[in-house]
Amino acid sequence: MEYRNPALTVDGIIETSEGIVLIKRKNDPFKGCWAIPGGFVDYGERVEDALVREMKEELSVDVVINKMLGVYSEPDRDPRGHTVSVVYIASLIDEKQKIKAADYAAEYISTFKPLEERLAFDHKRILEDYFFFKTNS
DSSP states (O other), X not given: OOOOXXXXXXXXXXXXXTEEOEEEESSSSSTTOEEOOEEEOOTTOOHHHHHHHHHHHHHSOOEXXXXXXXXXXOTTSSTTSOEEEEEEXXXXXXXXXXXXXXXXXXXXXXXXXXTSSOBOTTHHHHHXXXXXXXXXX
């Protein structure tokens, strides 16, 4: 029997003075849908370092991690296979940084209105958890 492991990813809910940052996916799966920026953790990389790297690659910004929101591990959350994501709440190191969509992001928005946009993966649930956390903390 072949032993298989889920893939490990990180996602970052980046808080700015205008709201949170979402990207529009440039590639499948969920091409054209809005998503929380993030990506795969490289072998030998800490998840925290992966988040900082992914935000630099996707948004061209430097971030500081404020808190871990949670771990999302439903086996069907990604159509490419079982993926576990560690989700962090972070902020820009410098609010004057210009966010610029890059890498796998076609474009970005810095405000999010629940239920008005189609979201990729299980990001609607993650954002509901985020807004619940913000409301109750």
